[in-house]
Amino acid sequence: MAILPELTLLTGALAFFVLSLYRQLESNQLKNTAVFFGFLTFITTLIAVNDQATIFFDSYKIDLYSQLFKLMIGLGLAIALVFGRHLKDIEESVRPEYYLFLFLSALGLMMLVSSVELITIFVSLELSSFALYLLVPMRSDQKGLRVQMEAGIKYILFGVMATGFMLFGMSYIFGLTGSTYLHEIVAGLQNAPQPAALFAVLMVMAGFFFKLAVFPMHFWVPDIYQGAANETTGFIATVPKLGAVALLIRIVSLSSGEDMFLIYMLMILALSSMFYGNLSALVQTDLKRLLGYSGIAHAGFILLGLLTMDPGGYAIAMYYIAGYVIMNLACFLVLCNVSQQGENLAVEDLRGLHQRQPVLAFVLAVGLFALAGIPPFVGFMGKFMLLTGALEAGGTQNLIYLAVVTLAAINTGIAIYYYLSVVRTAYTVDPGDSPAVTVDGLNKAVGIVLVVLIILMGALPAKIVAIADTAVKSIM
Amino acid sequence: MDNLIINEGFPLLSFLIFFPLAGAVVMLFFSGDSFARYWTLAVTSITALFSIPLVSGFDPSTAKFQFVEAHNWIPRFNISYILGVDGISILLVMLTTLIMPFCVLASWRYIQKRVTPFMICLLIMETSMIGVFVALDFVLFYILWEFMLIPMYLLIAIWGGPRKVYASIKFFLYTLVGSLLLLVAIIALYLENGTFFIPAMMWQNYTITFQVLAFLAFFLAFAIKVPMFPFHTWLPAAHVEAPTAGSVILASILLKMGTYGFLRFCLPITPDATFLLAPYVLWLSIAGILYGGFTALAQNDMKKLIAYSSVGHMGFVTLGIFILNPQGLQGAIMQMINHGVTTGALFLCVGMIYERTHSRELAVAAGVGKYMPWYVTFLAFFSLSSFGFPGTNSFIGEFLVLAGTFRDNIPLALAAIPGAVLAAAYMLRLLQRVVWGGTNNPDQSYLVDLNFREIITLAPFLLFVFWIGLKPQPFIDLMNTSVVSLLDQLHSWQQQGVAMTLR
Structure with a gap:
């Protein structure tokens, strides 16, 4: 029963398929079923966390590494379902299908993190991506503008293009090594002719850069974040990034660590992502766009962990993405609850939130301060360890690494401004005639749990990093 | 580790740090303005009382760090939870603990709205201020040094005067940006020494270029906090807009952190x-x-x-x-x-x-x-x-x-x-x-x-x-x-x- 979490998700998806055949459905029933399956998935990932297996002709590997990512995916899915369960902006008639595709997407991601063979990787990735492409246009039509259609089309076109890059790279890899199994590819690529092997690895990475929203594969982010419903964005912005990081770690470790070109490439991409994301976020007024651009900057930070070319660095990248997902979920939880009819929120709409809904304001403040990298939250610890790891990889005498780390630190300074101005709006601006915000107990509880996680992960990171370390070492 | 006097008995310094924090957490579960006032007064007074054994037990004849507590925290990067006081920091710790009860008294009538969150901010401030003066691990120091910005920001931004928004943002950005390069310097020092333990970083043979760069990073962070001319422009704004207790904390304790930083880090490192x-x-x-x-x-x-x-x-x-x-x-x-x-x-x-x-x-x-x-x-x-x-x-x-x-x-x-x-x-x-x-x-x-x-x-x-x-x-x-x-x-x-x- 090593694939229990996957089976649970599949069951959930099928259940919603059956439900979608009925015409008359109580929306409460639907909500509860979704939350039930969300938590069930999380629990099964907990149960399955220590499983070990290799199945489906060695193309599917269940080990600590994959199970940890599944655990995070399960947690993210459960939380996203809790705060997104009202589906304020999704028409009632398509809600069962919405859940069906959401669960399928999560299923694809879970399969992705376990895949160790190129075709399996491709199939899992497409399963998760196509389900997401369908979720975006399901938003009900606002003011006849059809922004959700535009977003959906952009998402699928850009996505397919990124997939094209990836397939192209995979074909090179197969041509160079004659195998689609990752462990055989590692050996094969060592002796492969050099520019071709590097090119192949970079092309495959490009597909995942798209998922993670790394510059220059970031351009879909703002429009899709804005066009999709809040609940959908809350999912897109968090859980799929786990899959992307899981696979990026696998692929980076394919190349031999000596390759300076790849490292410099990653450095340039990391810094471009940070500067592009942070500078663009400074001028945003739409909250989702702002979080989208901040996500691009955070993707740059993740690359700092990858460019160490060292299991320790990968482990910190894992820790950081886990923290990022939790911080981001906290922000989206607030966003979804403050939004009255599922409309997009401008930063202005949060004014006086601490008077309208103190708990949400607190969750938001912790989430944003954590994203900004203020201690003692997980965002600071992650950034601190990423910077330390990157500087360690280069040694103190290496000025290039020092410059990268310094510029990354300066980026934290740029970022604080826009996070702080959101907090400022929530805490210091008079609420005026803004409507009161009602929030149910489950959302409040989940919000508090997220805050506690953000603080605990930041204050006591040793254990988590140690576990991630063992997990990463096991796949090397 | 020969310059430490380990404290075997009651963990006094940890108590001073965490007691106000615990007091703040307790307050989350109670409501009522007068409860918040008396409770905070009690917590800060008890902290002040418990800081007196620090002076009476302090041995002024040695330059070693005293009342030291050491625990492993993040072994992967050799980060530990190490606290200790010496002659330079003990007076500042005392100043902090003794001033806090009077900050509470000064806010007794001044703060009428949202008393409980205000008092929570005060207590969290006390935790991080004491922590900054007694931390002997650079990461611990940095965490507390930065964390302090959040409660101080809220003190100014929520309970401040008419231009509070401008003043609080200026304060936050100025001090945060100033200490970013400090973080890079800390990491570079770690790579030179293999530890974040502050006394182990002192009196080491670094190259002069390294020292000058580190000094400049330190200087930027500390000079902004002091504040030294020409980095002082945040201070009048923050002071003017902060509520009385905030101004007192800023003037009496926060500014001292900059000069404390010069003494503790610039001179010996x-x-x-x-x-x-x-x-x-x-x-x-x-x-x-x-x-x-x-x-x-x-x-x-x-x-x-x-x-x-x-x-x-x-x-x-x-x-x-x-x-x-x-x-x-x-x-x-x-x-x-x-x-x-x-x-x-x-x-x-x-x-x-x-x-x-x-x-x-x-x-x-x-x-x-x-x-x-x-x-x-x-x-x-x-x-x-x-x-x-x-x-x-x-x-x-x-x-x-x-x-x-x-x-x-x-x-x-x-x-x-x-x-x-x-x-x-x-x-x-x-x-x-x-x-x-x-x-x-x-x-x-x-x-x-x-x-x-x-x-x-x-x-x-x-x-x-x-x-x-x-x-x-x-x-x-x-x-x-x-x-x-x-x-x-x-x-x-x-x-x-x-x-x-x-x-």
């Missing part, structure tokens, strides 16, 4: 860079002293006046530190404490007037002496103390700093003297206006004099003004060994360096 760059820092200090004095002379807002006077006073502190001789250093530490006591008290005084007149303008407060005799008595003593009148605490500090400066660098001392004169000019101007005013005083007859709570708040400050002013020796004894040992090491380092170059 980057000694060569200190020798190289000290002249520039000294002249910046002179600039701060004169600039602060002249600007204070022109203010009509009482809080702004005191804020600019802080720039001048802190200039004396950095002057004393970077003149690098025993009198200077002792004077600097004394001046840190004195400034904490006197300026804290002055902000409390301004707060009390503000509660009555709802204005900080000098013109509005003119001539209150007629109706508030108790109040102006206190104010007079604190003002005299502020410009270093003999017999008060600041005289000791400023005298030591100037004596030290005269010993080593006469032009510098001559340049600093006008600062002392300016201080007398602006403080006497303030005093004259507030006590007597002129012929066109506003009608003050509605003012009531200080009540019992307010007298209780101010009296201990007055006690310290005269205690330190008349018998400073116990305070100097506490820090003497640490100061002398720091300077000995610094000068032997210098001679070693000279010997190396001669060879």
Whole structure:
């Protein structure tokens, strides 16, 4: 029963398929079923966390590494379902299908993190991506503008293009090594002719850069974040990034660590992502766009962990993405609850939130301060360890690494401004005639749990990093 | 680890750090404004009581770190939870714990809205402030140093004056951006030494380029916090808009963190860079002293006046530190404490007037002496103390700093003297206006004099003004060994360096 979490998700998806055949459905029933399956998935990932297996002709590997990512995916899915369960902006008639595709997407991601063979990787990735492409246009039509259609089309076109890059790279890899199994590819690529092997690895990475929203594969982010419903964005912005990081770690470790070109490439991409994301976020007024651009900057930070070319660095990248997902979920939880009819929120709409809904304001403040990298939250610890790891990889005498780390630190300074101005709006601006915000107990509880996680992960990171370390070492 | 005296018994320092935090957490579960007030007063008072064994158990004959507690925290990067105090930090810890109860008292009536969150912010501030002074691990230090920004930001942004939003954002951005490069310097130091343990980073052979870069990173962070001219512009804004308790905390404790950082990090970790760059820092200090004095002379807002006077006073502190001789250093530490006591008290005084007149303008407060005799008595003593009148605490500090400066660098001392004169000019101007005013005083007859709570708040400050002013020796004894040992090491380092170059 090593694939229990996957089976649970599949069951959930099928259940919603059956439900979608009925015409008359109580929306409460639907909500509860979704939350039930969300938590069930999380629990099964907990149960399955220590499983070990290799199945489906060695193309599917269940080990600590994959199970940890599944655990995070399960947690993210459960939380996203809790705060997104009202589906304020999704028409009632398509809600069962919405859940069906959401669960399928999560299923694809879970399969992705376990895949160790190129075709399996491709199939899992497409399963998760196509389900997401369908979720975006399901938003009900606002003011006849059809922004959700535009977003959906952009998402699928850009996505397919990124997939094209990836397939192209995979074909090179197969041509160079004659195998689609990752462990055989590692050996094969060592002796492969050099520019071709590097090119192949970079092309495959490009597909995942798209998922993670790394510059220059970031351009879909703002429009899709804005066009999709809040609940959908809350999912897109968090859980799929786990899959992307899981696979990026696998692929980076394919190349031999000596390759300076790849490292410099990653450095340039990391810094471009940070500067592009942070500078663009400074001028945003739409909250989702702002979080989208901040996500691009955070993707740059993740690359700092990858460019160490060292299991320790990968482990910190894992820790950081886990923290990022939790911080981001906290922000989206607030966003979804403050939004009255599922409309997009401008930063202005949060004014006086601490008077309208103190708990949400607190969750938001912790989430944003954590994203900004203020201690003692997980965002600071992650950034601190990423910077330390990157500087360690280069040694103190290496000025290039020092410059990268310094510029990354300066980026934290740029970022604080826009996070702080959101907090400022929530805490210091008079609420005026803004409507009161009602929030149910489950959302409040989940919000508090997220805050506690953000603080605990930041204050006591040793254990988590140690576990991630063992997990990463096991796949090397 | 030979320079540590491990504390085997009750973990006193951890208690001082975490007790206020625990108090803040407890408060989350209770509501009621008066509960919040009494509870916070109790928590801060207990913390203050528990800090007394720190002094009585402190061994002033050694420069080692005492009451040390050490635990592993993040083994992967060799980060530990290590606390300890020495002669440099003990007075600052005491200052923090003793001032906090009076901050609570000062907010008793001043804060009417959202009392519980305010008190929680105060308690969290106390946790991180004590932590900064006792942390011996650089990461722990940095975490507390940065974390402090959040409660302080909220104190200004929520309970502040009319321009609170501008002031709080400026404060936050200025201090945060200043300390970003500090983080890079910390990581670089870790890679050189393999540990974040602060004493292990001191007196190591770094290259001069490395030292200068590290010094500059330190300097940016600490000079903004002090604040030294020309990094001072956040201070008047933050001081003016903060509520009374916030101003007191800012002036008495937060500013000291910058100078504490110079003493703890710049001197022992980057000694060569200190020798190289000290002249520039000294002249910046002179600039701060004169600039602060002249600007204070022109203010009509009482809080702004005191804020600019802080720039001048802190200039004396950095002057004393970077003149690098025993009198200077002792004077600097004394001046840190004195400034904490006197300026804290002055902000409390301004707060009390503000509660009555709802204005900080000098013109509005003119001539209150007629109706508030108790109040102006206190104010007079604190003002005299502020410009270093003999017999008060600041005289000791400023005298030591100037004596030290005269010993080593006469032009510098001559340049600093006008600062002392300016201080007398602006403080006497303030005093004259507030006590007597002129012929066109506003009608003050509605003012009531200080009540019992307010007298209780101010009296201990007055006690310290005269205690330190008349018998400073116990305070100097506490820090003497640490100061002398720091300077000995610094000068032997210098001679070693000279010997190396001669060879």
